[in-house]
Amino acid sequence: MRTIGYHHGDLRRTVLDAAVDAIGESGLDGWSLRELARRAGVSHAAPAHHFGDKAGLLTALAAEGFDLLAETLKQAGPDFLEAGLAYVRFATEHPVHFGVMFQPKLYRADDDAVRHARERAGALLAQGARAVAASPAGSANTARAGWSIAHGFASLWLAGALTEPAGTDPVDAARPVLRRLLEG
Amino acid sequence: MRTIGYHHGDLRRTVLDAAVDAIGESGLDGWSLRELARRAGVSHAAPAHHFGDKAGLLTALAAEGFDLLAETLKQAGPDFLEAGLAYVRFATEHPVHFGVMFQPKLYRADDDAVRHARERAGALLAQGARAVAASPAGSANTARAGWSIAHGFASLWLAGALTEPAGTDPVDAARPVLRRLLEG
DNA sequence: GCCTTGAACTTGTCAATGACTAGATCAGGA
DNA sequence: TCCTGATCTAGTCATTGACAAGTTCAAGGC
Incomplete structure (x- = not known):
């Protein structure tokens, strides 16, 4: 990979990583395409070629x-x-991705790549949630309960709402929190 | 209340409501202080007098x-x-407030008014969550489980992740989802 | 009735930003 | 060698957030 010269070599990944850093530092409002371009050492319009606009970058x-969640x-x-627990681990290890993913208004949720990845993760999620279902009758609600408790814990943790x-x-x-759903 | 003349009469509330509308329509990125000023029919700098800056408005x-949650x-x-269920109702009836509240990086979380209101809601929340605790030993985790499942369901619902x-x-x-925590 | 005081709002300004257009550079294949 | 498409630069414009200074108004003291 080249880092100097006319062609950056890996601008797309570099900008994406810079975006994660910037959003992680200053939140979803504290960044700009031009700042990412400066961090990457390219002109202010270079990122637009890869992502189109701000929403395009968040879509990516x-x-x-x-x-990542599916993996x-x-x-x-x-x-x-x-x-x-894997869900919580993903959310806390990739808080920026997690935060963006569940705010569909920030990006183009109907984008092909997003839709495909979301469906892949959704299938695996349903599989895990189904494992907790005792009675087939309540399996849908039980699956939702499983997803809700994991998602809720992760969200509250990231928001700093849980004092630990x-x-x-x-x-x-x-772990002990999620277990509550199994024990009753 | 006067609506014309030099003094608007209720600008603070008007701008706050306009912000809720704008964010509800276009998301947390799709609004500007100047747009809110235009909607309220005042000069572009008028909102700044009440909120200081963008973060100040979100803090309010x-x-x-x-x-509202405490009530x-x-x-x-x-x-x-x-x-x-009240938690879910609040979140779905005031999705913009809910979305902002749990993104502390968007506003000044150490603001006095915010802190006071948050503590008031937190106390009531702990009270409700404690009601589900069976064994005193696990009450802290059970409370967290209760909060997590309600918060998670509300978040996923607002994100459009639950296909209903x-x-x-x-x-x-x-209702049937939250009940799962009680039944096991 | 007049003046003071402070809150509410306007006007003017500036650097920064998002988005767009046109053009330059480069790599790889025919 | 030339062509084609991808990548990046340079230039531009309306919009924005934030700030400073000035204007209008209401309420209370005298």
């Missing part, structure tokens, strides 16, 4: 996020608790 | 949101299921 981020869920297997001792691992903190 | 929105929870009483028949009431849809 969302698609990447659903892909994480795949490795966790079909067990509910493992899938739920500093240094606590979010996955460790999530 | 967040504070209002926590207040809703108060009416629901200490029962977990009722509190959880059109016209379904979110509170009705949430």
Whole structure:
């Protein structure tokens, strides 16, 4: 990969990574395409070639996020608790992706790449959530309950709403919480 | 209340409402202070007098949101299921407030009004979540589980992630899901 | 009735941004 | 060698957020 000269060589990835950094530092409002271009050392219009506009960049981020989530869920297997913990791990390890993914108004949710990745993750998610279903009658609601509790815990954790001792691992903190759904 | 003349009479509320409308229509990126000023029929700098800057406006929105949530929870009483459904109702009836509240990077989370309102809502929330706790030992985690499942369901609903028949009431849809936490 | 005071709002301004257009550079294949 | 498409630069314009300074108005003291 070349880093100097007319052609950057890997601008798309570089800008994407810079966006994750910038959003992670300053939130979803604290970044600009021009700032990303400056970080990458290219002209202010270069990112537009790869992403079109701001929404296009977030669309790419969302698609990447659903892909990463699908991979994480795949490795966790079909067990509910493992899938739920994997969900929390993904969210806390990729907070920017997670934050963008579930705000469809920020990007083009009907984009092909996004839709495909989302469906792939959705299938794996349903598989994990189905594992917690006792009675077939309530399986749909049980699946929703499983997704909700994992998603809710991750969201609250990222929002800083859960007061935990500093240094606590979010996955460790999530385990006894997710278990509550199994025990009653 | 006067609507014409040099003094608007109720600019703060008008701009706040306009912000909710604008964000509801175009998302958290699709609005500007100047657009809100135009909608309210005042000069482009008028909103700044009440909110300082963009983050100031979102801070006011967040504070209002926590207040509204506290009221809703108060009416629901200490029962977990009722509190959880009230939480979902609040989120779906005030999606913009809800969306802002749990993105602390968008506003000044250490603002006095916000902190006060958040603590008030938090106390009521803990009360509702405690009602689901069976064993005192697990009560902290059970409370977290209750909050997580309600928050998660609301978030996924607002994100359009839950595929329900059109016209379904979110509170009705949430009831059997939240119940899963009680039944196991 | 007059003046003071402060809140509410306007006008003017500037750097920064998003988006667009046209053009330059480069790599690879026919 | 030339052609084609992808990649990036340079230039531009309306819009925006933020700030400074000035204007209007209401309410209360005298």
